Amino acid sequence: MDSTAAGRDRDDEGRARNARPRDGLGRPLPYGTDGVARQPEGVVRPPRETVAEAQRLLDEGKPFHAHEVFEDAWKSGPDAERELWRGLAQLAVGLTHAARGNLTGGPRLLRRGAGAVQAWAAGDGRPRPYGMDLGAVAGWARELADDVERGGTAVDAAARAPRLRG
Template identity: 60%
Template sequence: MTVDRDRDELGRPRNARARDALGRPLPRGAAGIPSLPDGLVLSPAETLAEAQRLLDSGYPFQAHEVLEAAWKSAPVGERELWQGLAQLAVGLTHALRGNTTGAVTLLDRGADRIARYSDGPHDLAVADLLAWARDPRTVSEGRPPPPLRRPSTDGA
């Protein structure tokens, strides 16, 4: 028996099934975590705030989706940065799912990508994120990342 795939309005395949907190598809008809709207475009500050909110709430897969949307809409010079951040979030997702190999691979790839942005555009805490991504306890303990942005120094 063949099951028809979910398709978008252009006929492209998609998976419209609900997902759990770690992005795993749930049985059809089950309630899950709300998904992001297609074509989400946020400013860098809004993206980082939403990704941080999701990470703080224990939703690294959904944070990955927010960061992936930024990667797809970012200017060419920042795409590697946003892709790296998305890989860090999905690396944490794999760690929490118990997929050690996938977690280490994605954390390494993400760290390599964001390391190219040592000046920390958008007040990103690049050094802290690199230390977290390369710490073996991140995978073994599923440690959440440090804040994505450096603390404000302007008193705000």
């Protein structure tokens, strides 16, 4: 990552990219600080690998990074699944905001993501997509949104991580 004379970080292609290290919730840290390794962008994974990697990151309290994994699936997967992966990315960002103490945006994103994944929940005889219990995930998101609004405080991302597979 290079920095231009104007002080903006640039990637090898010259696109603006913030090179500051980040914490587990994606918040920028001062240059020179040890941060959490970033998820590489644009990785194409099989769907079950996407779910496993995102679950690992969620369990580690890194929902911002799980969002990046879901975003890769959303951008690289089949058009028919875009809303599924986008909804899961919204849930991870919602948890990120809830853990950062954003008591308005966190619940809003959790509910939006819940609506998106609820449409994919099994119940009409369809199998669970990639083994995920999306009905339970949607319920988790709505409950967490309510808890954040009622409690008025940030949540522990690892302690409140969803179980993607039932």
